[in-house]
Amino acid sequence: MKKRNPFYDPSKPHHRPHGFQNTYDSFRGKRWHELLRWRWEAWRKGLPRPPLAPIPQLAPDLAFIHANAVAGLDMQPAVTWVGHITVLAQVGGLNLLTDPMFSERSFPVQWAGPRRHTPPGLSLAQLPHIDVVLISHSHYDHLDEASVRALAQQAGGCPLFVVPLGLKAWMARRGISCVIELDWWDEHVLPATARSNAQSITLTPARHWSARTLTDAMRTLWGGYAVLSPSCHLYFSGDTAYSKDFIDIREHFTARQTAAQGGGFDIALLAIGAYEPRWFMKDQHCDPAEAVQIFQDLGAKLALGVHWGTFQLTDEALDEPPRALQRALREAGLAPERFVTQAIGQTLHLAPR
Numbered sequence: 001m002k003k004r005n006p007f008y009d010p011s012k013p014h015h016r017p018h019g020f021q022n023t024y025d026s027f028r029g030k031r032w033h034e035l036l037r038w039r040w041e042a043w044r045k046g047l048p049r050p051p052l053a054p055i056p057q058l059a060p061d062l063a064f065i066h067a068n069a070v071a072g073l074d075m076q077p078a079v080t081w082v083g084h085i086t087v088l089a090q091v092g093g094l095n096l097l098t099d100p101m102f103s104e105r106s107f108p109v110q111w112a113g114p115r116r117h118t119p120p121g122l123s124l125a126q127l128p129h130i131d132v133v134l135i136s137h138s139h140y141d142h143l144d145e146a147s148v149r150a151l152a153q154q155a156g157g158c159p160l161f162v163v164p165l166g167l168k169a170w171m172a173r174r175g176i177s178c179v180i181e182l183d184w185w186d187e188h189v190l191p192a193t194a195r196s197n198a199q200s201i202t203l204t205p206a207r208h209w210s211a212r213t214l215t216d217a218m219r220t221l222w223g224g225y226a227v228l229s230p231s232c233h234l235y236f237s238g239d240t241a242y243s244k245d246f247i248d249i250r251e252h253f254t255a256r257q258t259a260a261q262g263g264g265f266d267i268a269l270l271a272i273g274a275y276e277p278r279w280f281m282k283d284q285h286c287d288p289a290e291a292v293q294i295f296q297d298l299g300a301k302l303a304l305g306v307h308w309g310t311f312q313l314t315d316e317a318l319d320e321p322p323r324a325l326q327r328a329l330r331e332a333g334l335a336p337e338r339f340v341t342q343a344i345g346q347t348l349h350l351a352p353r
Contacts, residue, residue, distance in 0.1 A: 069128030092229030093196030121345030136238025137222030166220030273308030
């Protein structure tokens with residue numbers, strides 16, 4: 001007998017009595033014969049092919065990162081790509097980390113599963129004190145237990161973990177209580193302090209799914225995040241396929257992103273990898289062309305492509321997403337500096353609003 005969803009609210013279309021679903025379509029888990037077809041076709045075609053060049057890596061600018069981390073209200077908005085989906089975002093006086101993934105493998109055990117091809121751009125020991133951690137969903141390459149436990153024990157105290165519905169209990173079972181749990185469109189406001197501006201964090205819809213075991217699919221929610229501070233409006237997609245959700249997100253924040261208030265999102269952290277073959281991945285991961293459409297739907301000023309170059313999860317080469325992104329930008333008539341990729345460890349400096 002299926003467990004009942006303790007958060008079930010029949011007034012919310014994405015709620016189900018036994019879990020959650022997407023806004024515009026219902027995700028269906030792949031059948032065993034579809035998995036076999038994928039792996040057979042990949043083997044027959046010799047996929048994935050090796051990268052044409054090493055994944056770009058750069059020594060982090062630790063002097064800037066750590067000085068900026070304690071600059072308080074004078075903090076310069078900046079994002080540093082740690083690798084895969086993990087980004088250190090420094091906005092409004094706070095240090096935020098998205099989906100921290102520092103382990104060698106994306107799997108329940110460290111002797112099996114997808115292995116890192118590139119090390120983290122910053123190690124856990126090199127990070128500044130993290131104030132907020134944003135978790136998008138429960139998949140192992142986004143919710144890494146070892147990384148979460150290490151951050152909860154960081155010097156100076158546990159960061160605030162912001163998680164979708166259902167993951168607060170997962171955290172509690174690991175002794176982590178500094179957690180805020182959100183539904184789609186829920187907003188958590190961080191009050192102003194002597195060193196940080198007031199800023200809001202909203203969990204936004206995404207077209208994806210969740211699972212950590214064979215029996216808990218769709219039992220916890222997934223999503224992206226909008227972080228709004230006076231100096232920077234940041235959007236983080238997490239994992240997502242393309243959907244009309246991103247038009248909804250733009251409309252949701254329109255009243256707070258007028259031209260007089262500084263316009264739309266200053267930076268969107270968008271996943272561009274893990275998308276081939278399309279017949280298998282289209283309903284869970286966007287490809288670079290769809291990521292460009294998401295960027296346009298959001299009305300963001302700038303985007304950084306993440307979720308590539310670290311784990312070989314699907315059939316495209318590890319270094320293919322940036323090339324596909326450049327083709328998609330040309331086809332969309334967008335300047336390449338509007339939607340960029342960068343080296344692991346590199347910091348992107350942003351103009352304050």
